[in-house]
Amino acid sequence: MASVQLEGVQKIxxxxxxxxxxxxNIDLQIDDGELVVLVGPxxxxxxxxxxxxxxxxxxxxxxxxxxxRVVNDVPPKDRDIAxxxxxxxxxxxxxxxxxxxxxxxxxxxxxxxxxxxVRDAATILGIEDLLDRRPRQLSGGQRQRVALGRxxxxxxxxxxxDEPLSNLDAKLRVQMRREIARLHRQLSATMxxxxxxxxxxxxxxxxxxxxxxxxxQQVGAPLELYERPDNAFVATFIGSPPMxxxxxxxxxxxxxxxxxxxxxxxxxAPQAWAGLLIGGAERRILFGIRPEHLRIDGPGASAxxxxxxxxxxxxxxxxxxxxxxGNHDLMARVPPQPLPPVGxxxxxxxxxxxxxxxxxxxxxxxx
Amino acid sequence: MTxxxxxxxxxxxxxxxxxxxxxxxIVGALLALFPLLWMISASFMPTGMANQYPPHFVPRHPTFxxxxxxxxxxxxxxxxxxxxxxxxxxTGLSLFIxxxxxxxxxxxxxxxRDTLFRGLMLGLVVPVQVAMLPLFLLFKEMHLIxxxxxxxxxxxxxxxxxxxxxxxxxxxxDDLLDAARIDGASEFRIYRSVVLPVIVPILATLAIWTFLxxxxxxxxxxxxxxxxxxxxxxxxxxxLAGEHVQDTExxxxxxxxxxxPVLLVFLFLQRYYVxxxxxxxxxx
Numbered sequence: 001m002a003s004v005q006l007e008g009v010q011k012i013x014x015x016x017x018x019x020x021x022x023x024x025n026i027d028l029q030i031d032d033g034e035l036v037v038l039v040g041p042x043x044x045x046x047x048x049x050x051x052x053x054x055x056x057x058x059x060x061x062x063x064x065x066x067x068x069r070v071v072n073d074v075p076p077k078d079r080d081i082a083x084x085x086x087x088x089x090x091x092x093x094x095x096x097x098x099x100x101x102x103x104x105x106x107x108x109x110x111x112x113x114x115x116x117x118v119r120d121a122a123t124i125l126g127i128e129d130l131l132d133r134r135p136r137q138l139s140g141g142q143r144q145r146v147a148l149g150r151x152x153x154x155x156x157x158x159x160x161x162d163e164p165l166s167n168l169d170a171k172l173r174v175q176m177r178r179e180i181a182r183l184h185r186q187l188s189a190t191m192x193x194x195x196x197x198x199x200x201x202x203x204x205x206x207x208x209x210x211x212x213x214x215x216x217q218q219v220g221a222p223l224e225l226y227e228r229p230d231n232a233f234v235a236t237f238i239g240s241p242p243m244x245x246x247x248x249x250x251x252x253x254x255x256x257x258x259x260x261x262x263x264x265x266x267x268x269a270p271q272a273w274a275g276l277l278i279g280g281a282e283r284r285i286l287f288g289i290r291p292e293h294l295r296i297d298g299p300g301a302s303a304x305x306x307x308x309x310x311x312x313x314x315x316x317x318x319x320x321x322x323x324x325x326g327n328h329d330l331m332a333r334v335p336p337q338p339l340p341p342v343g344x345x346x347x348x349x350x351x352x353x354x355x356x357x358x359x360x361x362x363x364x365x366x367x
Numbered sequence: 368m369t370x371x372x373x374x375x376x377x378x379x380x381x382x383x384x385x386x387x388x389x390x391x392x393i394v395g396a397l398l399a400l401f402p403l404l405w406m407i408s409a410s411f412m413p414t415g416m417a418n419q420y421p422p423h424f425v426p427r428h429p430t431f432x433x434x435x436x437x438x439x440x441x442x443x444x445x446x447x448x449x450x451x452x453x454x455x456x457x458t459g460l461s462l463f464i465x466x467x468x469x470x471x472x473x474x475x476x477x478x479x480r481d482t483l484f485r486g487l488m489l490g491l492v493v494p495v496q497v498a499m500l501p502l503f504l505l506f507k508e509m510h511l512i513x514x515x516x517x518x519x520x521x522x523x524x525x526x527x528x529x530x531x532x533x534x535x536x537x538x539x540x541d542d543l544l545d546a547a548r549i550d551g552a553s554e555f556r557i558y559r560s561v562v563l564p565v566i567v568p569i570l571a572t573l574a575i576w577t578f579l580x581x582x583x584x585x586x587x588x589x590x591x592x593x594x595x596x597x598x599x600x601x602x603x604x605x606x607l608a609g610e611h612v613q614d615t616e617x618x619x620x621x622x623x624x625x626x627x628p629v630l631l632v633f634l635f636l637q638r639y640y641v642x643x644x645x646x647x648x649x650x651x
Contacts, residue, residue: 056545077551089542093564102560103550150550162542 002067002080002157002190004030004053009062011048011214022048024214025062035184035191037205039198040237045214047162050194054160055079067157077106079158082151086163088143090135090150096122097131100149114153121152124186125179141172148183161193165200177203198238202226210234232363235288235356241320241331243288247360251282258287258352264326265305267350273357276366286363288356291320294332296339297349304347312339323348403626410434410619417615433620437607443624445596446603451628453515453599454582457522458574464524466570469532470562474544475554484533487526496586503590517591518599522581528573535569536562571639578632600625 011023023045030036038046051057052064055076064072071079082103090099100121101114109117122128125145135143144164151159161180165173181204184191195201201208202222210217210225210233217237218230229235229243236242247261256274259266261284277283297304307330311322314336321332321339325348332348340346357367409417411429437443471477472484502521503512511517539562547557563570585601592598598606604621611617 054545054549056548076545076549081549083546083549085542085546087540087542089540089546091543091547091561091564102547102552106551106556150546154550 003032003065004028004158004190004192005063005065005068006049006053007063007065009049009052009064010060011045011052011057012060022214023052026216028209028216028219030190030192032190033188035181035193035204035206036209037193037195037201037207038209038211039195039201040211040217042196043213044211046194046196046209046211049211050083050160050162050192053158053192054081054083080156081158081160082154082156083160083162084144084147084151084164086166088135088147088167090143090146092135095132095134096127096138096146096149099135099146100131100153103150103154117153117155118149121149124152124183125149140168141176144168144176145179148180152183152187157190159189159191161191161195163195164193165195166197173200180204198240202238208238210237212237228365229288229356230365232286232288232358235358239290241291241333243290243356244294244328244330245358246287246289246328246330248285248287249282250276250285250287250357252277253281258285258355260287260326260328262326262328264328267305267352269357270352270355270367273367276357284360285366286358286360288358289350289352290354291331291333293351293354294323294330295334295349295351296321296332296337297347304349306345307348309340309342309344309346312342406619406622406626409616410623412616414614414616417619433617434624436617437621437624441607441621443600443603443621446598446600447624447628449515449597450582450600453518453588454578456515456519457581458577460519461523461525461528461577462570462574465528465573466532466563466566467558468524468529470536470558472529473533473536474539474541474562487529491526491530499587499590506591512591513593513597514591515597518584518588521587522577522584525577528577531573532566532569535566539565568639571636575633575636575639579629582629 006026006028009023009026009028010021013020013022026049028036038049040046048057052059053066055071055074059072063070066079066081091102094102097118100118104114104117118131119128122131125148127142127145127149130138130142130146135146138146144167147164164180165176168176177200180193183189184204193200193204205222207219208222208225209219212233218225218234220228225234225238229238232245236245249259249261250269250273251257251259252274254266256269256271256277257266258269276285305325307323307325309321310324310329313320313322317336319334319336319339321334323330323332323346330348355367356365358364359366405424408425410433411431412423412426413428413430413432416423416426472480506512506517506520511520543561543565544557547561552560583601584599585605588599589602589605592602595603595606604618604625607621608618
């Protein structure tokens with residue numbers, strides 16, 4: 001096993017006269033045995049970063065180290081890595097056994113050892129019965145298991161996963177997610193995992209790297225990202241349903257308050273935010289509050305936000321409420337309870353102690 | 368009432384449609400097969416019977432005499448061997464060259480790839496006949512006239528073959544090749560162990576097509592091969608036709624020998640051939 005280190009790594013695609021920067025200066029240290037998830041919307045550069053680690057894309061600038069060795073110019077086969085692809089990428093004409101053993105055969109490993117290692121990996125994944133089948137005779141979940149097996153038999157220094165669960169149905173995805181988490185514990189291997197699904201990122205990663213438009217937005221443990229997002233992008237990307245963000249003013253006028261830009265609501269701000277108002281009586285901010293920090297108050301509540309109830313989505317253990325306050329759409333997550341009919345005005349309570357404050361222009365966290 | 372009467376013409380149309388279609392297909396098939404069947408039948412007729420009037424369609428006393436004659440006196444065996452050597456060599460070598468080139472055009476990144484490919488496509492519009500004279504002069508300089516290589520070399524790479532393989536190979540997911548790269552395969556190994564097995568259907572199609580065209584090829588072997596011992600079947604058959612223009616049955620026996628291998632190859636590989644034709648539409 002080994003660590004992976006990216007120092008100022010950059011990827012520029014030279015498309016004739018215009019250069020397209022796919023990945024800007026990434027600095028990232030992935031420790032030995034760590035599972036790091038790269039997450040972001042499509043086109044954010046996460047897959048390009050993974051492919052650079054794999055050696056399938058060249059590094060335009062910067063230094064890439066695996067296990068302390070600079071590998072910028074080392075071909076993929078000599079990097080001692082294994083990769084699991086979104087569409088499985090199994091060799092269609094080979095049996096499961098041949099698929100899993102192919103890399104070892106290429107490295108002239110003896111037949112008995114290949115057999116033993118393939119069998120070990122198959123046992124770990126519970127696919128011993130499938131060894132003589134061909135990929136087309138397998139279900140999606142089985143194929144992905146074989147793809148995992150192909151990586152495991154190699155005993156690589158680093159495992160790379162490129163959206164491995166995206167082609168599976170929801171139920172299987174949850175199951176395979178647990179399987180990968182179990183594998184990580186069992187093999188205590190260094191893993192880099194790319195996904196666009198923040199739930200996968202939150203549940204799998206020791207640490208998460210959130211990316212957008214080729215830049216790293218934040219690196220941190222899952223709950224750290226959830227509780228203290230560095231900017232508005234991370235705030236809305238991590239968490240489902242996403243955090244409510246409302247353009248607003250932070251003001252001292254009538255006590256320290258947050259007033260929505262269209263005046264739809266005004267709520268008292270946490271005292272800690274007072275320091276943000278140095279050199280002025282008010283400041284434009286992005287006011288962020290997670291859906292679970294909104295609640296329905298009784299009609300007589302004082303510091304409430306008047307909002308129209310637009311939609312109720314019962315999720316079983318909780319309700320998702322879509323609400324409209326002034327010009328702003330809000331989302332609330334509340335325990336099941338009797339609700340007034342859709343279309344009526346209700347009063348929302350905000351748990352402002354958990355609110356977030358971002359700069360209105362740069363979207364960077366202020367609080 | 369309208370509801371009760373309406374389905375009737377519908378039902379009649381449905382029944383007549385396929386019937387008429389099949390009748391038309393059967394007539395078409397018979398028309399297409401008749402010359403072939405008559406060729407086989409006539410090759411077994413005693414000398415002179417094929418030209419009698421009213422015509423006979425089946426030999427009354429079948430004879431192998433013509434087959435004996437073409438293989439003994441006319442040494443047809445030699446021509447079969449020549450054709451086989453040339454057709455097999457071209458098929459084998461060109462499959463390798465066209466598939467490697469098609470794969471490279473589809474999947475490998477190199478400078479000038481698309482420009483080069485467009486250039487090749489332009490070459491498709493140049494008729495083969497235009498190149499024959501310059502090629503002949505060139506081969507004469509290279510002392511390739513009257514050699515097997517003189518026939519084989521011009522057919523080793525075909526633009527059509529490269530194009531066909533390229534289009535098919537484009538459908539192979541890049542991840543599959545990347546997986547092999549990470550597994551440790553060299554570029555040639557990827558071509559041999561991953562790409563070739565996956566494109567077998569199109570290779571079979573190309574193999575049939577190449578074998579058919581080279582086996583049947585008349586013009587270029589006629590130009591290049593002057594020595595009778597090196598002649599291919601179609602050329603030999605044509606020269607027989609000149610000498611034995613009266614001997615229809617003998618000519619038919621020669622034609623059967625010429626056509627038979629092609630038919631066998633086609634029957635043997637037709638499963639792949641159909642698959643190959645369909646491949647574009649299914650894989651999308």
